[in-house]
Amino acid sequence: MNQTNINTQKQLPSKEERHKLFGSVDPGPRTKPIEKDEMADLQNSREDFLFDLDAVGISNVKHPIRIYSSKKPEMQTTIGTFRFASSIGKGSKGTNMSRFTEQLDRYHNDGFAVDITTLKKFTKELADRLKQEDAEVEVSYPWFFERRGPFSDLAGMNHADATMKVSYHQQTGYDVEVSLTGKITTLCPCSKEISEYSAHNQRGNVTMSVRLTEDFDENDMDWKEALLEAAESNASARIHPVLKRPDEKAVTEQAYENPRFVEDIVRLVAADLYELPYVERFYVACRNEESIHLHDAIAEVTYDKTEE
Ligand SMILES: Nc1nc2c(ncn2[C@@H]2O[C@H](COP(=O)(O)OP(=O)(O)OP(=O)(O)O)[C@@H](O)[C@H]2O)c(=O)[nH]1
DSSP states (O other): OOHHHHHTSOOOOOHHHHHHHTTOOOOOOOOSOOSGGGSOOGGGOBSOOSOOEEEEEEEEEEEEEEEEETTEEEEEEEEEEEEEEEEEOTTBOOOOTHHHHHHHHHHHHTTOBOOHHHHHHHHHHHHHHHTOSEEEEEEEEEEEEEEEOTTTOOEEEEEEEEEEEEEEETTTEEEEEEEEEEEEEEEOHHHHHHSSSOOOEEEEEEEEEEEEOTTOOTTTOOHHHHHHHHHHTTSSBOOOSOOOHHHHHHHHHHHHHSOOOHHHHHHHHHHHHHTOTTEEEEEEEEEEOOTTSSSOEEEEEEEEGGGO
Protein backbone atom coordinates (compact mmCIF):
# COMPACT_ATOMS: atom_id res chain seq x y z
CA MET A 1 0.00 0.00 0.00
CA ASN A 2 1.65 3.31 -1.03
CA GLN A 3 1.75 6.50 1.10
CA THR A 4 -1.29 8.25 -0.61
CA ASN A 5 -3.65 5.29 0.16
CA ILE A 6 -2.64 5.35 3.86
CA ASN A 7 -3.80 9.02 4.12
CA THR A 8 -7.30 8.23 2.70
CA GLN A 9 -8.04 5.70 5.55
CA LYS A 10 -11.10 6.58 7.73
CA GLN A 11 -10.52 9.23 10.46
CA LEU A 12 -10.44 7.61 13.90
CA PRO A 13 -11.59 9.38 17.12
CA SER A 14 -8.71 10.79 19.24
CA LYS A 15 -7.00 8.37 21.67
CA GLU A 16 -8.69 10.10 24.65
CA GLU A 17 -12.11 9.72 22.92
CA ARG A 18 -11.32 6.08 22.16
CA HIS A 19 -10.55 5.41 25.85
CA LYS A 20 -13.88 6.98 26.88
CA LEU A 21 -15.65 4.98 24.13
CA PHE A 22 -14.23 1.82 25.70
CA GLY A 23 -15.25 2.72 29.25
CA SER A 24 -12.50 4.92 30.79
CA VAL A 25 -13.89 7.52 33.24
CA ASP A 26 -12.46 10.74 34.73
CA PRO A 27 -10.66 10.47 38.12
CA GLY A 28 -13.08 10.74 41.11
CA PRO A 29 -12.67 12.95 44.23
CA ARG A 30 -9.34 12.39 46.15
CA THR A 31 -10.06 11.88 49.87
CA LYS A 32 -7.20 9.58 51.01
CA PRO A 33 -3.56 10.51 51.90
CA ILE A 34 -1.00 10.45 49.07
CA GLU A 35 2.09 10.67 51.33
CA LYS A 36 3.40 7.18 52.25
CA ASP A 37 3.81 7.97 55.96
CA GLU A 38 0.20 9.19 56.18
CA MET A 39 -1.18 6.08 54.42
CA ALA A 40 -2.76 3.05 56.12
CA ASP A 41 -0.11 0.36 56.55
CA LEU A 42 -2.25 -2.79 56.77
CA GLN A 43 0.63 -5.26 56.39
CA ASN A 44 2.24 -3.85 59.55
CA SER A 45 -0.93 -4.24 61.69
CA ARG A 46 -0.43 -6.17 64.93
CA GLU A 47 -3.17 -8.55 66.15
CA ASP A 48 -3.50 -12.27 66.90
CA PHE A 49 -3.73 -13.55 63.32
CA LEU A 50 -4.05 -17.18 64.50
CA PHE A 51 -1.07 -18.87 62.81
CA ASP A 52 2.66 -18.32 62.46
CA LEU A 53 3.59 -18.60 58.76
CA ASP A 54 6.67 -20.59 57.68
CA ALA A 55 7.30 -18.68 54.45
CA VAL A 56 5.89 -15.41 53.08
CA GLY A 57 7.42 -13.57 50.11
CA ILE A 58 7.58 -13.58 46.30
CA SER A 59 8.40 -16.20 43.67
CA ASN A 60 8.92 -16.55 39.92
CA VAL A 61 11.01 -13.35 39.90
CA LYS A 62 13.05 -13.38 36.68
CA HIS A 63 16.20 -11.27 36.64
CA PRO A 64 19.55 -11.11 34.81
CA ILE A 65 22.38 -12.46 36.97
CA ARG A 66 26.12 -13.13 36.64
CA ILE A 67 27.70 -16.44 37.62
CA TYR A 68 31.30 -17.57 37.60
CA SER A 69 33.00 -20.80 36.65
CA SER A 70 36.31 -21.56 38.35
CA LYS A 71 37.87 -22.66 35.03
CA LYS A 72 37.09 -19.34 33.40
CA PRO A 73 37.78 -16.06 35.21
CA GLU A 74 35.20 -14.15 33.22
CA MET A 75 31.63 -14.11 34.48
CA GLN A 76 28.68 -15.55 32.58
CA THR A 77 25.39 -13.62 32.33
CA THR A 78 22.26 -15.75 32.50
CA ILE A 79 18.63 -15.44 33.62
CA GLY A 80 17.85 -16.26 37.25
CA THR A 81 14.40 -17.20 38.54
CA PHE A 82 14.19 -16.20 42.22
CA ARG A 83 12.06 -17.08 45.23
CA PHE A 84 12.44 -14.93 48.35
CA ALA A 85 10.71 -15.63 51.67
CA SER A 86 10.87 -15.25 55.42
CA SER A 87 8.67 -16.58 58.20
CA ILE A 88 6.28 -14.22 60.06
CA GLY A 89 4.73 -14.65 63.49
CA LYS A 90 0.97 -14.87 64.08
CA GLY A 91 1.07 -11.39 65.58
CA SER A 92 2.00 -9.88 62.23
CA LYS A 93 -0.57 -9.43 59.41
CA GLY A 94 1.85 -9.39 56.52
CA THR A 95 5.38 -8.98 55.21
CA ASN A 96 6.74 -5.94 53.39
CA MET A 97 6.59 -7.23 49.83
CA SER A 98 8.39 -4.31 48.18
CA ARG A 99 11.58 -4.92 50.16
CA PHE A 100 12.42 -8.17 48.34
CA THR A 101 12.68 -6.65 44.86
CA GLU A 102 14.00 -3.37 46.30
CA GLN A 103 17.01 -5.28 47.66
CA LEU A 104 17.36 -7.36 44.49
CA ASP A 105 17.68 -4.17 42.44
CA ARG A 106 20.32 -2.79 44.80
CA TYR A 107 22.41 -5.95 44.43
CA HIS A 108 21.87 -5.85 40.66
CA ASN A 109 23.24 -2.32 40.53
CA ASP A 110 26.31 -3.59 42.40
CA GLY A 111 26.77 -6.29 39.70
CA PHE A 112 24.96 -9.19 41.41
CA ALA A 113 27.42 -12.12 41.19
CA VAL A 114 25.32 -15.08 42.30
CA ASP A 115 27.74 -17.06 44.42
CA ILE A 116 27.28 -18.61 47.86
CA THR A 117 29.09 -15.80 49.70
CA THR A 118 26.92 -13.13 48.07
CA LEU A 119 23.70 -15.10 48.64
CA LYS A 120 24.59 -15.50 52.32
CA LYS A 121 25.09 -11.73 52.62
CA PHE A 122 21.85 -11.07 50.69
CA THR A 123 19.80 -13.43 52.88
CA LYS A 124 21.00 -12.04 56.21
CA GLU A 125 20.47 -8.49 54.99
CA LEU A 126 16.95 -9.43 53.86
CA ALA A 127 16.07 -10.84 57.29
CA ASP A 128 17.35 -7.62 58.88
CA ARG A 129 15.38 -5.37 56.47
CA LEU A 130 12.23 -7.41 57.06
CA LYS A 131 12.87 -7.30 60.81
CA GLN A 132 12.47 -11.08 60.88
CA GLU A 133 14.57 -13.85 62.45
CA ASP A 134 15.09 -15.65 59.16
CA ALA A 135 15.02 -15.35 55.39
CA GLU A 136 15.70 -17.60 52.41
CA VAL A 137 16.68 -17.03 48.81
CA GLU A 138 16.40 -19.64 46.05
CA VAL A 139 17.60 -18.98 42.51
CA SER A 140 17.51 -21.30 39.48
CA TYR A 141 19.29 -20.63 36.21
CA PRO A 142 20.63 -22.31 33.06
CA TRP A 143 24.41 -22.72 33.39
CA PHE A 144 26.28 -22.90 30.07
CA PHE A 145 29.57 -24.78 29.76
CA GLU A 146 31.89 -25.63 26.90
CA ARG A 147 32.04 -29.26 25.73
CA ARG A 148 34.58 -30.55 23.16
CA GLY A 149 34.27 -33.61 20.91
CA PRO A 150 36.37 -36.60 22.15
CA PHE A 151 38.34 -36.82 18.86
CA SER A 152 37.65 -33.65 16.91
CA ASP A 153 38.10 -31.43 19.96
CA LEU A 154 35.47 -29.19 18.32
CA ALA A 155 33.83 -27.02 20.96
CA GLY A 156 30.18 -26.18 21.53
CA MET A 157 28.02 -25.05 24.48
CA ASN A 158 25.98 -27.44 26.60
CA HIS A 159 23.83 -26.31 29.48
CA ALA A 160 22.61 -27.71 32.80
CA ASP A 161 19.91 -26.37 35.15
CA ALA A 162 21.38 -25.15 38.44
CA THR A 163 19.64 -24.10 41.66
CA MET A 164 21.08 -22.47 44.78
CA LYS A 165 19.11 -22.17 48.03
CA VAL A 166 20.52 -20.22 50.97
CA SER A 167 18.60 -19.96 54.24
CA TYR A 168 19.60 -17.76 57.19
CA HIS A 169 18.31 -18.02 60.75
CA GLN A 170 19.38 -15.81 63.67
CA GLN A 171 19.88 -18.82 65.97
CA THR A 172 21.27 -21.45 63.59
CA GLY A 173 23.11 -19.43 60.94
CA TYR A 174 23.18 -20.54 57.29
CA ASP A 175 21.96 -23.62 55.43
CA VAL A 176 23.23 -23.96 51.85
CA GLU A 177 21.78 -26.44 49.35
CA VAL A 178 22.80 -26.56 45.69
CA SER A 179 21.30 -28.65 42.88
CA LEU A 180 22.13 -29.47 39.32
CA THR A 181 20.26 -31.40 36.62
CA GLY A 182 22.60 -32.73 33.95
CA LYS A 183 21.77 -34.80 30.87
CA ILE A 184 23.55 -38.03 29.96
CA THR A 185 23.30 -41.02 27.63
CA THR A 186 22.27 -44.36 29.15
CA LEU A 187 22.31 -47.74 27.38
CA CYS A 188 20.15 -50.54 28.78
CA PRO A 189 22.12 -53.51 30.24
CA CYS A 190 19.23 -55.96 29.80
CA SER A 191 18.62 -54.94 26.19
CA LYS A 192 22.35 -55.47 25.48
CA GLU A 193 22.45 -58.83 27.32
CA ILE A 194 19.43 -60.43 25.65
CA SER A 195 19.88 -59.07 22.10
CA GLU A 196 22.06 -60.59 19.36
CA TYR A 197 23.15 -57.06 18.52
CA SER A 198 22.32 -53.42 19.47
CA ALA A 199 20.71 -52.18 22.73
CA HIS A 200 18.16 -49.47 23.39
CA ASN A 201 19.61 -46.24 24.73
CA GLN A 202 18.21 -42.87 25.66
CA ARG A 203 18.81 -39.48 27.22
CA GLY A 204 18.86 -39.53 31.01
CA ASN A 205 18.19 -36.55 33.34
CA VAL A 206 20.27 -36.74 36.52
CA THR A 207 19.23 -34.39 39.35
CA MET A 208 21.57 -33.99 42.31
CA SER A 209 20.81 -31.84 45.37
CA VAL A 210 23.46 -31.54 48.05
CA ARG A 211 23.63 -29.76 51.41
CA LEU A 212 27.10 -28.25 51.70
CA THR A 213 29.18 -28.14 54.87
CA GLU A 214 29.49 -24.76 56.63
CA ASP A 215 33.18 -24.48 55.66
CA PHE A 216 32.65 -25.14 51.94
CA ASP A 217 34.72 -22.61 49.98
CA GLU A 218 33.54 -22.07 46.41
CA ASN A 219 36.91 -20.51 45.59
CA ASP A 220 38.42 -23.98 45.99
CA MET A 221 36.18 -25.53 43.37
CA ASP A 222 33.01 -24.95 41.35
CA TRP A 223 30.21 -27.11 42.79
CA LYS A 224 28.42 -27.03 39.40
CA GLU A 225 31.39 -28.71 37.69
CA ALA A 226 31.72 -31.27 40.51
CA LEU A 227 28.04 -32.31 40.30
CA LEU A 228 28.10 -32.39 36.49
CA GLU A 229 31.18 -34.65 36.58
CA ALA A 230 29.48 -36.97 39.11
CA ALA A 231 26.60 -37.42 36.65
CA GLU A 232 28.55 -37.61 33.39
CA SER A 233 31.49 -39.75 34.53
CA ASN A 234 29.07 -42.52 35.63
CA ALA A 235 26.92 -42.38 32.49
CA SER A 236 27.03 -44.73 29.54
CA ALA A 237 28.32 -41.73 27.60
CA ARG A 238 28.42 -37.93 27.74
CA ILE A 239 26.34 -35.64 25.54
CA HIS A 240 28.02 -33.27 23.08
CA PRO A 241 26.88 -30.27 21.02
CA VAL A 242 29.29 -31.04 18.13
CA LEU A 243 30.10 -34.61 16.99
CA LYS A 244 32.00 -35.52 13.83
CA ARG A 245 31.96 -39.20 12.70
CA PRO A 246 35.08 -40.17 14.71
CA ASP A 247 33.45 -38.54 17.76
CA GLU A 248 30.14 -40.35 17.15
CA LYS A 249 31.96 -43.70 16.82
CA ALA A 250 33.70 -43.06 20.15
CA VAL A 251 30.53 -42.14 22.09
CA THR A 252 28.51 -44.98 20.48
CA GLU A 253 31.07 -47.61 21.47
CA GLN A 254 31.62 -46.06 24.91
CA ALA A 255 27.85 -46.28 25.62
CA TYR A 256 27.81 -49.95 24.57
CA GLU A 257 30.80 -50.68 26.82
CA ASN A 258 29.09 -48.95 29.81
CA PRO A 259 25.48 -50.20 30.07
CA ARG A 260 23.48 -48.56 32.92
CA PHE A 261 20.02 -49.03 34.43
CA VAL A 262 18.51 -45.98 36.17
CA GLU A 263 19.28 -47.77 39.44
CA ASP A 264 22.95 -48.08 38.43
CA ILE A 265 23.21 -44.37 37.62
CA VAL A 266 21.70 -43.31 40.95
CA ARG A 267 23.95 -45.66 42.97
CA LEU A 268 27.13 -44.71 41.11
CA VAL A 269 26.45 -40.97 41.33
CA ALA A 270 25.55 -41.39 45.03
CA ALA A 271 28.94 -43.06 45.61
CA ASP A 272 30.77 -40.12 44.05
CA LEU A 273 28.77 -37.58 46.09
CA TYR A 274 29.36 -39.63 49.25
CA GLU A 275 33.11 -39.25 48.72
CA LEU A 276 32.96 -35.44 48.43
CA PRO A 277 34.12 -34.14 51.85
CA TYR A 278 31.99 -30.95 51.65
CA VAL A 279 28.72 -32.82 51.01
CA GLU A 280 26.68 -33.46 54.19
CA ARG A 281 23.50 -34.82 52.63
CA PHE A 282 22.54 -35.64 49.05
CA TYR A 283 19.55 -36.54 46.90
CA VAL A 284 20.08 -38.18 43.52
CA ALA A 285 17.37 -38.91 40.92
CA CYS A 286 17.65 -40.26 37.42
CA ARG A 287 14.80 -40.05 34.91
CA ASN A 288 15.42 -41.89 31.63
CA GLU A 289 13.32 -40.83 28.65
CA GLU A 290 13.02 -44.47 27.50
CA SER A 291 13.40 -44.78 23.70
CA ILE A 292 11.24 -47.95 23.59
CA HIS A 293 8.36 -46.63 25.78
CA LEU A 294 6.20 -43.54 25.96
CA HIS A 295 6.95 -43.43 29.70
CA ASP A 296 10.15 -42.70 31.64
CA ALA A 297 12.15 -44.94 33.98
CA ILE A 298 13.05 -43.37 37.35
CA ALA A 299 15.15 -44.04 40.44
CA GLU A 300 15.98 -41.87 43.48
CA VAL A 301 17.97 -41.93 46.72
CA THR A 302 18.39 -39.55 49.67
CA TYR A 303 21.33 -40.04 52.05
CA ASP A 304 22.43 -38.01 55.08
CA LYS A 305 26.06 -38.59 56.07
CA THR A 306 25.49 -36.77 59.39
CA GLU A 307 23.04 -39.51 60.44
CA GLU A 308 25.52 -42.37 59.99
N1 LIG B 1 2.01 -8.61 52.87
C1 LIG B 1 1.44 -8.55 51.65
N2 LIG B 1 1.55 -7.42 50.89
C2 LIG B 1 0.97 -7.44 49.66
C3 LIG B 1 0.28 -8.56 49.16
N3 LIG B 1 -0.15 -8.28 47.91
C4 LIG B 1 0.24 -7.05 47.62
N4 LIG B 1 0.90 -6.52 48.67
C5 LIG B 1 1.39 -5.15 48.68
O1 LIG B 1 2.76 -5.02 48.88
C6 LIG B 1 2.93 -3.60 48.90
C7 LIG B 1 4.27 -3.24 49.44
O2 LIG B 1 4.25 -3.46 50.85
P1 LIG B 1 5.41 -2.76 51.65
O3 LIG B 1 6.71 -3.29 51.16
O4 LIG B 1 5.15 -2.90 53.11
O5 LIG B 1 5.27 -1.24 51.17
P2 LIG B 1 5.61 0.05 52.00
O6 LIG B 1 5.00 -0.02 53.34
O7 LIG B 1 5.24 1.18 51.12
O8 LIG B 1 7.20 -0.01 52.07
P3 LIG B 1 8.08 -0.08 53.41
O9 LIG B 1 8.24 1.32 53.90
O10 LIG B 1 9.37 -0.69 52.94
O11 LIG B 1 7.36 -0.97 54.38
C8 LIG B 1 1.74 -3.09 49.73
O12 LIG B 1 1.08 -2.06 49.00
C9 LIG B 1 0.86 -4.34 49.84
O13 LIG B 1 -0.51 -4.04 49.64
C10 LIG B 1 0.17 -9.71 49.98
O14 LIG B 1 -0.46 -10.73 49.64
N5 LIG B 1 0.76 -9.67 51.21
